[in-house]
Each structure stands twice: as structure tokens, then as C-alpha cells.
Amino acid sequence: MxxxxxxxxxxxxxxxxxxxxxxxxxxxxxxxxxxxxxxxxxxxxxxxxxxxxxxxxxxxxxxxxxxxxxxxxxxxxxxxxxxxxxxxxxxxxxxxxxxGGLAGRVTVGTLLAASATLLPSAIAKLKNERPNVSINLVEGTIDTLLGGLRIGDIDMVVGRLPKALQNEGIASEVLYYEPVVLVARKNHPLAGKAHFPLTELMDYEWILPPQTTNLRQEINAALTAAGLESPARAVESVSILANRTLLEETDMVAALPAQVVLAYERSGDLIQLPVDLGIQPGPIGVSLREGRELSPAANYLLEKLRDVANSM
The missing domain is CATH 1.10.10.10 (Winged helix-like DNA-binding domain superfamily/Winged helix DNA-binding domain)
Structure with a gap:
């Protein structure tokens, strides 16, 4: 044969x-x-x-x-x-x-609001119980991340939630609501003042999220309501590391989610400024593609995100 x-x-x-x-x-x-x-x-x-x-x-x-x-x-x-x-x-x-969610790979799109505490804490909990799960983090703006979510390149997007009417085919789950606050370096010229008007901040350069983000639109609306224009020389950035370095080394100010500012404050080099932008706390949560079943590993990460949010 x-x-x-x-x-x-x-x-x-x-x-x-x-x-x-x-x-x-x-x-x-x-x-x-x-x-x-x-x-x-x-x-x-x-x-x-x-x-x-x-x-x-x-x-x-x-x-x-x-x-x-x-x-x-x-x-x-x-x-x-x-x-x-x-x-x-x-x-x-x-x-x-x-x-069983013991292994697998999860690709997560992360927005600025989730990058400081929510997502890192959830990943740490997951890795402690499911060390064989691989996590791939993709930073970006909401428009690019939702594009990846729609075509299946991204399993979920975590951060400030998009407006539902603008994002057909996307299902969102609110985990908590978070205010937006202003931050600067601890030795900033305005750091010693107990109170001052928002107009004084217009003399300084700002770090802002890109124009395509919901947060930027809310900031622009708050400034317009106060009779002010959006800072013309702003640095547009969603990078926690770059923002922190710029704030520490310059007199720039930034309007950021509160959890991000808390992470900065823990370092002792940055402080929250006593100015109210007048922005209502916004929804922080998870965006998923409608009709798509999550993998066991992705479902497990979603559970950990809920756990961390409850503790916050």
C-alpha cells in the first residue's frame, strides 16, 4: 500500500x-x-x-x-x-x-475619562483572577474608537458615553456620572487664590480634548454660556501622560474628568482650581455594538468594570 x-x-x-x-x-x-x-x-x-x-x-x-x-x-x-x-x-x-472566560483576548477602546482609574483598576482585578486573558488597549477619540467598534476591531469602548442619537447601532451602559474640573500645577500663578472668575483663565493656554469629542462640545458650550470664546491656542490631547507633563512644566490649565484630576492630585504636583465650569456631571460607561455577543473574557472584563464603578 x-x-x-x-x-x-x-x-x-x-x-x-x-x-x-x-x-x-x-x-x-x-x-x-x-x-x-x-x-x-x-x-x-x-x-x-x-x-x-x-x-x-x-x-x-x-x-x-x-x-x-x-x-x-x-x-x-x-x-x-x-x-x-x-x-x-x-x-x-x-x-x-x-x-469560561479563563483565557482569550479583549480589545478595549479607552477614552480619557476611563484611563486614570476605572479601566486600569478593572484590568488589575481581571488579571488577578484570569491571568491568561490578554488585554489590548486602544487610545483614541470617540469617533475613531466607535468606528473600530462597529466593524468588530474593538470589543468595547470605555469612557464618557456618546450621545445615543448620534450613534445608531451602539448600545451604552452608564456606570457612573462624573463632573468636569479644572486643574493646573501646584505653583501656578492662580493656585493661591480661593476664588476667581472664569475670565482669569482666559489669560492662560489650555489643554482640551479634540473638537470631535462630547466633552469638548460641553466645554465650548459652558464657555459660550459664560460669554467667553473657546481658547484659540489650545493644545488638543487625550493623552494622560502628555497632559500631565504639560501641566507640570507650564502654566497651562486643563478641563478634565474628576477621576483623572484625582489621579494627578495624588502625585502632589497638580491641583484642582476653584472654578466651576458649569458642566453637569456626564455619564461614564461602556459602549458596545448592538446585537454582538461578547466573548466570555470580554464579559468578565465588563463585570469587573461594573465592580470598580460601584466602589467609586
Whole structure:
């Protein structure tokens, strides 16, 4: 028989239960004992082995009054049967792990409001309980992240929630509401003042989110309501690291989500300015694509986000 014919015969005739039978017979060196272990009748087990031998045109086991022993042909088939069964076991373990959320990969789009506390804390909790879950963080603005969410490149977007009417096909879950506050370096010229009008901040450069974000639109609306124009020389940034460095090294001011400011204040180098922008606390939460079922790992991260939000 040629290699091609052996291959066609094995593909057409060999089943996983046959592999298990061959391996068990080899271990027990007795067809009756192997059949008992596999809950088979001995005649059926014997017939299965005979049929395989006839199909392959080789003898797989030598029979004697003391039991059976594999032939050279049997040794080859049993060796590969063990490899195949081992791979099946690994596949089943990975599938069970993935289904249970023990492993997998989650791609998360993160907005500024979630980057300081909510998302890092949730990821830390997840990794403590599910260390084999991989997390891929994608920073960006709401328009780019929602685009990735719609086409399936991103599993969820975490941060200040978009306006529902502008985002058909997106489902949002509010986790908490967060105010917007002003921050500057601790030695800023305005740092020592207990109260001052918003107009005094117009003498300084600002760090603001991009024009496409809901937060920027709310800031612009608040400034307009106060009779002021949006700062013309603003640095547009959603980077926590860049914003922090700019604030520490310059007299810039920034309008940021409160949790981000709290993270800055803990370092001792930045302070919250005593000025009310007049912006109502906004919804912070998770945006998901409507009609798409989350993977077990992504669902587990969502649970941890809810846990962290409840504690906040």
C-alpha cells in the first residue's frame, strides 16, 4: 500500500473512538479489559480492530493466550494516535478555558475619562483572577474608537458615553456620572487664590480634548454660556501622560474628568482650581455594538468594570 493510500484509508476509516481503543488496548495489553474501560462489548472491540487491520492491510496486534502486544505497524499507529488524542485534549482545555472566560483576548477602546482609574483598576482585578486573558488597549477619540467598534476591531469602548442619537447601532451602559474640573500645577500663578472668575483663565493656554469629542462640545458650550470664546491656542490631547507633563512644566490649565484630576492630585504636583465650569456631571460607561455577543473574557472584563464603578 502506498503512502497516499494509507492516508486515504486513515482519513476515511479512523475515528477518535478507534484511536482511544488502540491506545487503551496497548496500555492494558488485553482487549477485554480495554473494552470494559471504554464501556464497549469485547466482540465489538475485537471487530473494530480487525476491521482496521483489514482496511490498512497490516496486523496491528499479535494475539496470544496471555493477551495482545502491538506489532511494528501497531506501534506506529498507536504513537500517532496518542499525539492526536493529546492535541484533542489540549483543544478541549482551551475551548473550556475560553468559554469560561479563563483565557482569550479583549480589545478595549479607552477614552480619557476611563484611563486614570476605572479601566486600569478593572484590568488589575481581571488579571488577578484570569491571568491568561490578554488585554489590548486602544487610545483614541470617540469617533475613531466607535468606528473600530462597529466593524468588530474593538470589543468595547470605555469612557464618557456618546450621545445615543448620534450613534445608531451602539448600545451604552452608564456606570457612573462624573463632573468636569479644572486643574493646573501646584505653583501656578492662580493656585493661591480661593476664588476667581472664569475670565482669569482666559489669560492662560489650555489643554482640551479634540473638537470631535462630547466633552469638548460641553466645554465650548459652558464657555459660550459664560460669554467667553473657546481658547484659540489650545493644545488638543487625550493623552494622560502628555497632559500631565504639560501641566507640570507650564502654566497651562486643563478641563478634565474628576477621576483623572484625582489621579494627578495624588502625585502632589497638580491641583484642582476653584472654578466651576458649569458642566453637569456626564455619564461614564461602556459602549458596545448592538446585537454582538461578547466573548466570555470580554464579559468578565465588563463585570469587573461594573465592580470598580460601584466602589467609586
Amino acid at each position: 502506498t503512502p497516499d493510500k494509507f492516508e486515504r484509508t486513515l482519513i476515511a476509516r479512523l475515528k477518535f473512538k478507534h484511536l482511544k481503543l488502540l491506545v487503551t488496548v496497548n496500555e492494558q495489553r488485553n482487549i477485554f479489559k480495554a473494552a470494559q474501560i471504554l464501556n464497549m462489548a469485547q466482540p465489538a472491540a475485537t471487530k473494530t480492530i480487525r476491521d482496521l487491520e483489514n482496511d490498512l492491510e497490516v496486523e496491528l496486534f499479535e494475539r496470544s493466550s496471555r493477551g495482545v502486544t502491538p506489532t511494528l505497524y501497531g506501534d506506529i499507529v498507536i504513537k500517532h494516535a496518542k499525539l492526536i488524542l493529546s492535541q484533542v485534549k489540549h483543544a478541549s482545555e482551551e475551548l473550556a478555558s475560553l468559554k
